[in-house]
Amino acid sequence: MATLLRLLKYVRPSGMLVVATLTLMLLATLIDLLAPWVLRKVFDDGISKSDMGMVLMLALALFGLQLGKSLGSFAQGYTQELIGQNVVFTLRKQMYEHLQRLPFKYYDKAQTGQLMSRMTGDIEAVKNFVGFGGMMLVAGMATFVGTLIFMCSMQWQVTLLALSPIPLLLIVMWMFSRKVGPAWGKIREQMGRLTTTLQENISGIRVVKAFASESKEKSKFAGRNEQNFETNMHRAKLEANAFPLMGFLGGLTFLIMIWVGAVYVANDKMSLGTFMAFQWYTWGIIWPLNMLGWQINIFQQALKAAPRVFEVLDTKVDIESPADGGIDAATIRGSVKFQNVTFAFDKKSNEEQTKDLSKKEAAAASEQDRMEQENRAVIHDIQLDIKQGEVIAVLGATGSGKSSLIALLSRFYDVSEGSVLIDGIDVRDYELDGLRRSIGIVPQETFLFSASIRDNIAFGRPEATQEQIENAAKKAQIHAFIVNMPYGYDTLIGERGVGLSGGQRQRVALARAILMDPPILVLDEATASVDTATESAIHEGLLEVMKGRTTFIIAQRLSSIRRADRIIVLDSGKVVQQGTHRELNEQDGFFRRLLERQEMAAASSH
Ligand SMILES: Nc1ncnc2c1ncn2[C@@H]1O[C@H](COP(=O)(O)OP(=O)(O)OP(=O)(O)O)[C@@H](O)[C@H]1O
Numbered sequence: 096m097a098t099l100l101r102l103l104k105y106v107r108p109s110g111m112l113v114v115a116t117l118t119l120m121l122l123a124t125l126i127d128l129l130a131p132w133v134l135r136k137v138f139d140d141g142i143s144k145s146d147m148g149m150v151l152m153l154a155l156a157l158f159g160l161q162l163g164k165s166l167g168s169f170a171q172g173y174t175q176e177l178i179g180q181n182v183v184f185t186l187r188k189q190m191y192e193h194l195q196r197l198p199f200k201y202y203d204k205a206q207t208g209q210l211m212s213r214m215t216g217d218i219e220a221v222k223n224f225v226g227f228g229g230m231m232l233v234a235g236m237a238t239f240v241g242t243l244i245f246m247c248s249m250q251w252q253v254t255l256l257a258l259s260p261i262p263l264l265l266i267v268m269w270m271f272s273r274k275v276g277p278a279w280g281k282i283r284e285q286m287g288r289l290t291t292t293l294q295e296n297i298s299g300i301r302v303v304k305a306f307a308s309e310s311k312e313k314s315k316f317a318g319r320n321e322q323n324f325e326t327n328m329h330r331a332k333l334e335a336n337a338f339p340l341m342g343f344l345g346g347l348t349f350l351i352m353i354w355v356g357a358v359y360v361a362n363d364k365m366s367l368g369t370f371m372a373f374q375w376y377t378w379g380i381i382w383p384l385n386m387l388g389w390q391i392n393i394f395q396q397a398l399k400a401a402p403r404v405f406e407v408l409d410t411k412v413d414i415e416s417p418a419d420g421g422i423d424a425a426t427i428r429g430s431v432k433f434q435n436v437t438f439a440f441d442k443k444s445n446e447e448q449t450k451d452l453s454k455k456e457a458a459a460a461s462e463q464d465r466m467e468q469e470n471r472a473v474i475h476d477i478q479l480d481i482k483q484g485e486v487i488a489v490l491g492a493t494g495s496g497k498s499s500l501i502a503l504l505s506r507f508y509d510v511s512e513g514s515v516l517i518d519g520i521d522v523r524d525y526e527l528d529g530l531r532r533s534i535g536i537v538p539q540e541t542f543l544f545s546a547s548i549r550d551n552i553a554f555g556r557p558e559a560t561q562e563q564i565e566n567a568a569k570k571a572q573i574h575a576f577i578v579n580m581p582y583g584y585d586t587l588i589g590e591r592g593v594g595l596s597g598g599q600r601q602r603v604a605l606a607r608a609i610l611m612d613p614p615i616l617v618l619d620e621a622t623a624s625v626d627t628a629t630e631s632a633i634h635e636g637l638l639e640v641m642k643g644r645t646t647f648i649i650a651q652r653l654s655s656i657r658r659a660d661r662i663i664v665l666d667s668g669k670v671v672q673q674g675t676h677r678e679l680n681e682q683d684g685f686f687r688r689l690l691e692r693q694e695m696a697a698a699s700s701h
Pocket residue numbers: 203440441473491492493494495496497498499500
């Protein structure tokens with residue numbers, strides 16, 4: 096019921112259209128009800144009295160009624176679809192906008208295929224009910240009730256007798272509805288899983304092929320496809336059992352009507368005209384009941400699909416600008432302070448933790464969670480003070496927490512304890528978009544869109560001039576490569592940058608960050624996939640780019656951090672060493688061991 100009420104809210108903006116459609120439907124119903132009544136007159140006032148003038152007039156009246164109905168149907172079909180499409184449009188817009196706002200935490204767990212299927216199939220199922228099923232239900236009910244009124248007013252005894260199979264028909268329908276609902280729920284869920292398998296296979300096709308795992312993946316897909324096939328066949332079986340039974344019981348109404356009607360006509364208790372009109376009216380009883388079977392189907396499908404969409408819409412966005420809009424980040428200069436920062440990925444919100452608990456229990460739970468969080472933390476009590484314009488290299492073994500630490504700067508995640516300050520202000524107090532625009536990031540894995548290379552570089556600044564784009568590309572050492580491409584900056588690159596090498600993709604991402612001209616720059620293993628010659632060329636360019644900007648370089652290769660003002664070494668989420676290259680070289684620790692290992696590796700490769 097709650098789902099239905101919530102769906103109705105989406106229909107409310109189309110209120111006038113709904114009124115227009117329902118008016119047209121009710122008019123069509125009235126015409127349907129009047130037509131048999133006119134037919135009755137053809138027999139009783141025309142044929143039986145041999146008044147051919149009357150017959151002609153009534154035939155023309157019937158024609159006029161049908162013409163009116165046809166014109167009405169044309170408009171009604173259009174408005175009906177418009178209502179459904181309005182709902183689809185709003186739901187898709189809301190879902191898309193919400194997906195854009197949802198934090199990284201959500202995407203760490205969400206399955207792309209499930210989201211795709213909710214955005215497409217589930218919303219479509221909702222539309223079928225809102226635009227078609229719901230309206231037809233109203234039309235069907237109006238036809239049913241109207242028909243009964245007309246029939247009873249003509250001959251109530253025959254009407255009631257003809258209705259005797261209806262209770263049985265309602266029982267069949269109720270049983271069908273109870274069984275088909277869960278089947279639709281399963282189908283929607285399975286479609287989500289099927290889409291996920293497909294999406295993962297397409298995205299990961301290179302891994303599938305590299306490991307020659309096509310047949311394993313094929314059977315995984317076949318398994319899910321088969322499950323969906325079986326559930327659909329189960330649903331079809333339910334329909335195949337219920338619909339003919341409903342048709343049969345409807346047919347019984349006809350049989351009773353003809354038999355009882357004939358007896359009443361023979362006994363002069365019913366005119367021949369009324370008998371003929373009843374034949375027509377019987378359809379007004381059978382049609383809505385038969386349609387009800389389909390409507391239950393559409394309704395149940397929508398009832399199972401809508402919560403899947405609402406579930407996404409109801410996911411809380413807990414990383415947002417402050418309620419008052421937040422502090423303008425345009426003036427950020429770039430000093431950064433990590434103040435007692437602890438961070439765990441699976442932090443639960445306070446509300447989630449203390450829901451349904453008393454005050455005392457909530458306090459105990461919160462203390463327990465604080466301790467658990469401390470155990471799960473990937474960043475432990477970090478204190479760092481970074482001056483504006485400083486170049487900081489963050490070093491550490493894989494999994495030591497380098498990327499996590501930097502992710503807290505842009506609020507991809509929020510700290511569990513402590514605070515991250517930029518220019519002395521907590522990052523949570525800034526307007527979020529502005530904050531993120533102030534931090535240019537070249538991530539480990541670059542995502543490029545299927546668009547021109549120019550648009551990919553100008554992704555964060557679509558208004559940038561060609562000259563600005565080219566300057567950024569030059570600094571990222573990619574300009575020469577781009578101008579040699581078939582269409583230069585207009586060359587289209589495939590999804591995720593297909594057609595470019597790993598190093599080229601990384602340089603496009605670097606140009607993208609440089610173009611944003613941010614006060615803070617983050618290079619996450621940014622030169623990892625380029626050759627040593629290009630790497631040193633990039634570093635030359637970066638020297639100029641880094642000038643005046645606070646820069647974080649996350650790297651494992653020592654060559655890429657030589658120019659850092661300070662090196663921070665992380666181990667299991669804790670800062671274990673910090674200082675200049677020279678200072679750290681003089682200490683016994685992770686840094687010197689890394690240096691020695693790399694020097695040995697370099698010597699053995701010569
Ligand atoms: N989204 C996530 N959800 C849960 N745990 C995560 C997530 N991302 C990383 N971790 C865990 O957090 C720890 C730190 O990971 P992080 O990516 O920050 O390390 P890193 O030093 O950048 O590693 P690398 O050099 O390999 O990129 C690791 O133990 C990792 O397993």
